[in-house]
Amino acid sequence: MSIEQTFLMKYGIHNFVSYVENGGKFTFFIRKNQREAMIRHAMMLIQGGYGETAEIRIV
Numbered sequence: 001m002s003i004e005q006t007f008l009m010k011y012g013i014h015n016f017v018s019y020v021e022n023g024g025k026f027t028f029f030i031r032k033n034q035r036e037a038m039i040r041h042a043m044m045l046i047q048g049g050y051g052e053t054a055e056i057r058i059v
Contacts, residue, residue: 016033025054028050030058031058043056
């Protein structure tokens with residue numbers, strides 16, 4: 001299991017967040033069918049854990 005998969009599972013967002021890596025930069029995809037509070041929570045966790053190396057998209 002990758003570090004990213006472990007991260008998603010640790011915070012319980014693996015059911016609605018996925019990711020791809022491209023050249024050391026990560027793009028995280030958050031499904032927009034979640035409650036707004038959960039989307040914000042996931043975004044804060046990702047930004048806190050990955051900072052500028054991550055792009056977040058709501059799909």
